[in-house]
Amino acid sequence: MYHAFLIKYAEIGLKGNNRSYFEDCLVKQLRYSLKLAGSDYQVRKEPGRIFVECPENFDYDDTVEAISRVFGVSGYCPVEIERSTAWEDILAACGRYVEEHVKDRNVTFKVFCKRGNKEYPKTSPEICAEVGEYLLERFPELKVDVVNPQMAFTVEVRGRVYIYTDTYDGPGGMPVGCNGKAMLLLSGGIDSPVAGYMIAKRGVYIDATYFHAPPYTSERALQKVIDLAKIISAYTGPIHLNVVNFTEIQMFIYERCPHDELTILMRRYMMRIAETIAKQYDCLALVTGESIGQVASQTMQSLNTTNAVCTLPVYRPLIAFDKEDIVAISKKIGTYETSILPFEDCCTIYVAKHPVTKPIVKAMEKSEKLLADKIDEMVERALAERQVIRIAPGME
Amino acid sequence: MREIYLDNAATTRVLPEVADIMHKVMLEDYGNPSSLHSKGFAAEGYVREARKQIASSLKASEKEIIFTSGGTESNNMALLCGADAKKRSGRHIITTRIEHASVYQPILRLADLGYEVTFLEVDHNGVVSPETLRNALRDDTILVSIMAVNNEIGSVMPIAELAEVAHSFKKDILFHTDAIQGYGKIPIIPRRMGIDLMSVSGHKLHGPKGSGFLYIRDKLAIKPLLYGGGQQRDLRSGTENVPAIAGFGVAVQHFFADADEYRERMFRCKERFVTEMETVPGAHVNGIFAEENLPLAMRIRKTAPHIVSVSFDGIRSEVLLHALAEKGIYVSSGSACSSNHPAISGTLSAIGVAKELLDSTLRFSFCTTTTEEEIAIAADALRELVPVLSKYRRS
Numbered sequence: 010m011y012h013a014f015l016i017k018y019a020e021i022g023l024k025g026n027n028r029s030y031f032e033d034c035l036v037k038q039l040r041y042s043l044k045l046a047g048s049d050y051q052v053r054k055e056p057g058r059i060f061v062e063c064p065e066n067f068d069y070d071d072t073v074e075a076i077s078r079v080f081g082v083s084g085y086c087p088v089e090i091e092r093s094t095a096w097e098d099i100l101a102a103c104g105r106y107v108e109e110h111v112k113d114r115n116v117t118f119k120v121f122c123k124r125g126n127k128e129y130p131k132t133s134p135e136i137c138a139e140v141g142e143y144l145l146e147r148f149p150e151l152k153v154d155v156v157n158p159q160m161a162f163t164v165e166v167r168g169r170v171y172i173y174t175d176t177y178d179g180p181g182g183m184p185v186g187c188n189g190k191a192m193l194l195l196s197g198g199i200d201s202p203v204a205g206y207m208i209a210k211r212g213v214y215i216d217a218t219y220f221h222a223p224p225y226t227s228e229r230a231l232q233k234v235i236d237l238a239k240i241i242s243a244y245t246g247p248i249h250l251n252v253v254n255f256t257e258i259q260m261f262i263y264e265r266c267p268h269d270e271l272t273i274l275m276r277r278y279m280m281r282i283a284e285t286i287a288k289q290y291d292c293l294a295l296v297t298g299e300s301i302g303q304v305a306s307q308t309m310q311s312l313n314t315t316n317a318v319c320t321l322p323v324y325r326p327l328i329a330f331d332k333e334d335i336v337a338i339s340k341k342i343g344t345y346e347t348s349i350l351p352f353e354d355c356c357t358i359y360v361a362k363h364p365v366t367k368p369i370v371k372a373m374e375k376s377e378k379l380l381a382d383k384i385d386e387m388v389e390r391a392l393a394e395r396q397v398i399r400i401a402p403g404m405e
Numbered sequence: 406m407r408e409i410y411l412d413n414a415a416t417t418r419v420l421p422e423v424a425d426i427m428h429k430v431m432l433e434d435y436g437n438p439s440s441l442h443s444k445g446f447a448a449e450g451y452v453r454e455a456r457k458q459i460a461s462s463l464k465a466s467e468k469e470i471i472f473t474s475g476g477t478e479s480n481n482m483a484l485l486c487g488a489d490a491k492k493r494s495g496r497h498i499i500t501t502r503i504e505h506a507s508v509y510q511p512i513l514r515l516a517d518l519g520y521e522v523t524f525l526e527v528d529h530n531g532v533v534s535p536e537t538l539r540n541a542l543r544d545d546t547i548l549v550s551i552m553a554v555n556n557e558i559g560s561v562m563p564i565a566e567l568a569e570v571a572h573s574f575k576k577d578i579l580f581h582t583d584a585i586q587g588y589g590k591i592p593i594i595p596r597r598m599g600i601d602l603m604s605v606s607g608h609k610l611h612g613p614k615g616s617g618f619l620y621i622r623d624k625l626a627i628k629p630l631l632y633g634g635g636q637q638r639d640l641r642s643g644t645e646n647v648p649a650i651a652g653f654g655v656a657v658q659h660f661f662a663d664a665d666e667y668r669e670r671m672f673r674c675k676e677r678f679v680t681e682m683e684t685v686p687g688a689h690v691n692g693i694f695a696e697e698n699l700p701l702a703m704r705i706r707k708t709a710p711h712i713v714s715v716s717f718d719g720i721r722s723e724v725l726l727h728a729l730a731e732k733g734i735y736v737s738s739g740s741a742c743s744s745n746h747p748a749i750s751g752t753l754s755a756i757g758v759a760k761e762l763l764d765s766t767l768r769f770s771f772c773t774t775t776t777e778e779e780i781a782i783a784a785d786a787l788r789e790l791v792p793v794l795s796k797y798r799r800s
C-alpha cells in the first residue's frame with residue numbers, strides 16, 4: 010500500500026521568479042482539497058516537487074479523487090519513501106517496491122534516476138545501472154528495455170528516497186487563487202457551471218451571482234443552483250453565491266418594453282447587476298456560459314448588445330464549444346445530473362415566440378429609456394436585498 | 406404566517422393520536438410480531454387491532470386485509486399478481502385513460518409481457534360509463550381496473566355498476582379498484598359492490614406514509630408480489646411495519662367514527678370554494694357537471710368531497726402555485742410540467758380540457774379539518790393574484 014504521492018506540475022514549473030508563489034498556491038489548494046478526504050495529510054514542498062504524505066488508515070480512492078480535483082496538478086505518482094539514503098537501504102527498498110507493487114513481473118523496464126542531492130556519492134547513471142542489476146538478479150522474470158520500457162522504474166534521491174513507477178494524469182491548469190478573482194453568472198443550466206470550472210482551472214477564484222424570480226421560479230430552482238455551486242466549489246474553493254431577486258425588474262421590463270426584446274433587455278440588466286457585485290468583491294472579470302449561436306440571446310449581435318453594458322471584461326470560456334462538448338465536460342465534473350433537473354430558471358419564463366436575434370445596441374438603449382423613471386431604484390433594491398450564501402463542498 | 410394546507414390529496418398531516426401511538430410502538434412495543442415472546446405478542450396486537458378497524462370500516466372480514474407499504478405496492482400487487490392468477494383464462498386487461506401512474510405503469514409492464522390492454526375513455530366530467538366498459542369486454546378479458554375517485558379532478562366512478570357489468574359478462578373477471586383517493590371519501594363496501602381487489606393508502610387519511618393495504622376478496626387465490634418469511638399468511642412477506650400499521654389503524658378509527666360528518670364538511674368547503682371561483686377572473690372549475698341543470702350543491706355531491714380542479718386562463722400553474730405558497734397556501738399543480746420535460750396530465754386531456762389550459766390547472770384538496778374560513782382566505786388570495794399574474798403571459 011502506498012502512503013505518499015508525488016505531485017507533478019507542468020505549467021508552473023516554467024514560471025521564473027514567481028515560481029514559488031505558484032507552488033505555494035498549489036500547496037494551499039492541495040491542503041484544501043485533501044481536507045475533504047480526511048485530516049492529517051502532510052503536503053511538503055521540496056525543490057521542484059510537491060509530496061503528499063497520507064495519514065494512517067487513509068482511503069486511497071478518496072485521496073486520489075481529492076488530488077485530481079486540484080488545478081495545477083499535471084500528474085501524480087503513488088510513491089514509496091525510504092528515509093535512509095544508505096546504498097543498501099535504497100537497494101532493499103527497490104526490491105520491496107517490486108515485491109509489493111509489481112504483481113506481473115513479466116514486463117520490460119528501465120531505471121530512471123533523479124538526484125536532487127548532488128552530494129550523493131553515486132552519479133545518476135551509476136545508480137540506474139546498479140539498481141537495474143540488483144532488480145534483474147532478484148527478479149529474473151524482469152527484462153530490460155531501454156528504448157521502450159513498459160515500466161519506468163524511477164528512483165529519486167533527495168533528503169529521502171522516493172520510488173515510483175506509475176504516473177496518472179491530473180486536471181492540469183493552474184492552482185486556484187494564483188490569478189485573482191472573477192464573478193460567474195450562474196444559472197441552473199448545463200453551461201454556466203462548466204464555464205466557472207474552466208475559468209477556475211486557469212487559477213481564478215470564483216464568486217457567483219444567480220438571478221431568481223419568485224414566484225416564477227421555485228425554491229427548488231434555487232436549491233439546484235446551490236447544489237451546482239457546491240459541486241464546482243470542490244474544484245474552485247469556497248464560493249460566495251449572490252442570490253438576486255429579479256422579479257420586479259423582469260415584470261417592469263415586460264410591462265414597458267417590446268416583448269421580443271425581453272430576454273436581451275433582461276440580460277443587459279443582469280450583466281449590470283453582476284458587474285456591480287463583481288466590483289464589490291474585487292473581481293477582475295465576469296464569466297458566462299455563453300456560446301455563439303446556441304440560443305437567440307447568444308447570437309453575435311446579442312452578445313454584443315449584452316456585452317456593451319459592461320466595463321469589466323466578460324470571459325466566455327465556452328464561446329466556441331458545441332453543446333455536446335459542454336455536456337461531456339459537465340458529465341466529467343459531475344454537474345450534469347443536477348443541471349438537467351427540470352426546474353425553471355428566470356430566463357426561460359417569458360421566452361417570446363420570436364425573440365430578436367439581431368438586436369442592436371441603439372435600439373436596446375431606446376427601449377431602456379422607457380424604463381428610466383423607476384429602473385435605477387429597482388436595481389438598487391435588487392442589489393441591496395440580495396442574499397449571500399457561502400458555498401463550500403460538503404456544507405449542509 | 407398562517408399556513409393553509411390545501412394539498413390533502415397529495416398527503417395529509419397525521420393526527421396527534423396517530424403520532425402518539427407510533428411513538429409508543431417505536432419506543433416501547435417495538436417487538437417483531439413474528440417473535441414468540443411477549444414483546445412480539447404485544448406488537449402483533451397492534452397489527453390485529455388495526456386490521457380489525459380497517460375491516461370494520463369496509464364491512465369486510467379481517468383476513469381480506471393485507472398490509473402493504475402503501476398505494477403503489479397495493480396497485481402493483483393487485484395488477485401483476487391478479488393478471489398472473491388469471492393468465493390461463495385470457496390475456497386481455499381493461500383500464501381507463503385516467504388512472505394514476507401506479508396503475509398505469511404496472512399495466513404497461515403487463516403489456517410488455519404480452520397482455521393486451523384496452524384504455525377506456527371518460528366523459529368530460531371524468532366518469533367512465535358502464536356502457537363503455539360493456540363494449541370493451543371480450544371473452545378473453547381477465548382483469549378490469551378502474552379507479553374509485555380520480556386523483557386530479559375528484560370524479561367518482563360508478564364502481565358498483567361497473568363491477569356488475571364485468572361480472573355479469575363473465576363471472577371470473579377480476580375487478581380491481583384503486584381506492585387511494587376514494588377510501589373514506591366515498592362510501593365503499595367491497596363485497597356489496599362486487600370489488601375483488603382494492604388498493605388503499607394510509608397517508609391520504611391522516612395516517613402515516615408507508616402504510617396501506619390491499620383488500621383481497623375472500624377465497625380469491627392470488628400469489629404474493631414479495632416472497633420471503635411468509636408473514637401475513639404468506640401473501641406479503643416482510644416484517645410488518647408495526648408503527649405505521651398501528652398509526653393507520655388509529656387514523657381509520659377516528660375517520661370512520663364520523664365519516665358522514667367529515668364528508669359533509671368537505672362537501673360544504675368544496676361548494677364554497679367553487680362558488681368563490683365564480684368571482685375569480687378566467688377561472689374554470691373542471692368536472693362538476695356544469696352542463697346539468699341542477700343546483701350546485703347537488704352537482705358537487707356527484708363528485709368526491711375533497712378535490713377541486715381549477716384552470717386559470719393564461720397563468721402557468723407552477724407560477725400561481727409558488728405565489729400561493731408565498732402566502733402560506735399550499736396546493737398542487739394539475740399536471741407536472743416544466744419547460745424541459747412536458748408531461749401533461751392524462752386526466753385533464755382525457756376530459757377535454759383545452760390544450761392551453763392543461764398547464765394552467767391547479768388542484769385544491771381538503772381534509773377533515775379544512776374550514777370554510779380557510780377556503781375564503783384562499784379565494785381572496787386567488788382574487789388578488791390571478792389578475793396580476795395573468796398580465797404576464799408568454800407571448
